[in-house]
Amino acid sequence: MVDIATRFWNHKWKIDPIVRSLIDTDFYKLLMCQSVFRNKPDTQVQFSLINRSKHVRLADLVDEGELREQLDHVRSLSLTRGESTWMRGNTFYGKRQMFTPDFMDWFENLRLPPYHLEKRDGQYELTFEGSWPEVMLWEIPALAILMELRGRAVLGAMGRFELQVLYALAMTKLWQKVEKLQQHDGLRIADFGTRRRHSFLWQDWCVxxxxxxxxxxxxxxxxxxxxxxxxxxxxxxxxxxxxMVYSALAESDDDLRQAPYDVLSDWHADHDGNLRIILPDTYGTQGFLDGAPDWLTSWTGIRVDSGDPATGAEMAINWWKSxxxxxxxxxxxxxDGLNEDKIIELxxxxxxxxxVSFGWGTMLTNDFKGLVANDALAPFSLVCKAVEANGKPTVKLSDNPRKAMGPEAEIERYKRVFDVGHQVESEVEV
Structure with a gap:
């Protein structure tokens, strides 16, 4: 078991880089990358960092030189032989050779493309441009780097014993959550916390x-x-x-209305079983379900990722019944935004x-809330999204309008096309 406090106190970043592998990323990212590689390899995209929590002034907290050093390190990474063997030979979701030889040949030779970084009004403008399969793999490393550098900026002012006490408190806090969950049979919980983790070592400990x-x-x-x-x-x-990207590529309103189902048609051709999970809320869950083709009802399930979770589940249950x-x-x-009490309630x-299953993210791998002065390590909402595809803006509406993104005129157009009615706002914490 790693002594995280001592490792931080003595760390040299070459030993503990924030991102230490191209597969130090979320599994869905690799699955989507293979789908994009197969279906839309020539699409040109731009991804951009978006800090929804404006009160956290990242450019004032995080040293630009350190940020560039970590980003440059990610660009130096390539798949190791052991990582390639794991991807080529492991069984995922009951399927061997989930990743095809042509995709693996491409991935084994990949280096992530350049980035563009500027400071503006206390925030970092960080963007990535290029072919979709390459650029999309920047999302998770970019978020992990900014989240950890913000944490290091706070922890760097602490002494060794302060750090040991802090991590002891954080470990106790997490274990108390585990003990509360232990009391409930039938739970199925996975760690979804890579993108906003406190650090790699901490995520590993939490797991x-x-x-x-x-x-x-x-x-x-x-x-x-x-x-x-x-x-x-x-x-x-x-x-x-x-x-979001398929919709941006649509040539007409009719094509736009069909785009979310075209995505799942491509996915349907490649995956079965528990990989056939619908994510319906990009442009509003109810509208998506109302217009969904009959073949989607045979899919395994649905992921609820915005809005009131109980309402989203009720929509799904009613749709299946109908x-x-x-x-x-x-x-x-x-x-979406789960804590242990919400998990138990749902x-x-x-x-x-x-x-029922749960993907537990930020409040699993980055809950230091209340453990340092001024709550300086409280989690905040940082995302890295595709904002353009072939020069056209992307849009996300979500079931929570506070998560909407895109040019205002396009947001209104999408609301019209997808017949999005009144939506209830809720606070976005993570």
């Missing part, structure tokens, strides 16, 4: 604690490197990025009505 404390109720981690190193299941399916499907055979994955509410 070990969850695995030790929850046993088979802990079903795996989204982080591929940790899954490989700890012999755990790599967990993940797909994300909003796919419909199409003659048995919700008790379907999987609902909750993954488990109790839906365990007898459908199969």
């Amino acid at each position: 070990q604690a969850m695995n030790e404390g929850l046993g088979d109720r802990f079903v795996g981690t989204s982080n591929c490197l940790i899954a490989k190193n700890r012999d755990l299941e790599a967990i993940g399916t797909n994300a909003h990025e796919l419909p 199409h003659g499907e048995d919700p008790k055979k379907k999987l609902v994955i909750f993954s 488990q109790k509410q839906f365990a007898d009505r459908c199969r």
Whole structure:
């Protein structure tokens, strides 16, 4: 077991780089990358860092030289032989050779493309441009780097004993969550915390604690490197990025209306079983379900990732019932802003009505809230999204309008095309 406080106090970043592998990323990112590689390899995209928590002035906290050093390090990474062997030979979701030889040949020779970095009004403007399969792999490393550098800026002012006490408190806080979850049978929880983790070492410790404390109720981690190193299941399916880019490429309103289903048609051709999980909220869950083709009702489940989670689950259950499907055979994955109390509440509410699973992110791998003065390590909302595709802006509406992104005129157009009515706002913490 790593003594994280001592490792931080003595660390040389070459020994503990923030991102230490191209597979120090989320599993869904690699699955989506292969899909994009196969279906849209020539699409040109731009990704951009977006700090929704403007009060956290990253450019004032994080040294630009350190940030560039870590970003440059990521550009030097390539897949190792052991990582390639794991991807080529491991069984994922019951399927061997999930990643095809042509994709692996490409990935083994990949170096991430250049980045563009500027300071503006106390924030960093960090953008990545190029072909979609290459640029998309910057998202998770970029977020992990900014989150950890912000943490290091706070921790750097602490003495060795302060650090030891801090991590002891954080470990106790997490273990108390585990003990609370231990009291509930039937739970299925995975770690989804890579993108906003406190650090790699801390995420690795959290995964070990969850695995030790929850046993088979802990079903795996989204982080591929940790899954490989700890012999755990790599967990993940797909994300909003796919419909956002497909929709931006649409030539007409009719094509735009169809784009989210075109994404899943391509996915359907490549994946089955528990990889057939619908993420319906990119342009509003109810509208998506109302217009969904019948073949989607046979899919395994749905991931609820914005808006009120219970409302999203109810929509899914009603949709399945209206199409003659048995919700008790379907999987609902909750993954937005979860804490242990919300996990327990949702488990109790839906365990007898459908199969329930949880993807636990920021409040698993970065909950130092209340542990330092002025709450300087409290989690905040940082994202890195595709903002353009072939020169056209992307849009996300979400079930929570505070998560909407894109030019205002395009947001209004998308609301019209997808018939988005009144939406209830909720606070975005992470």
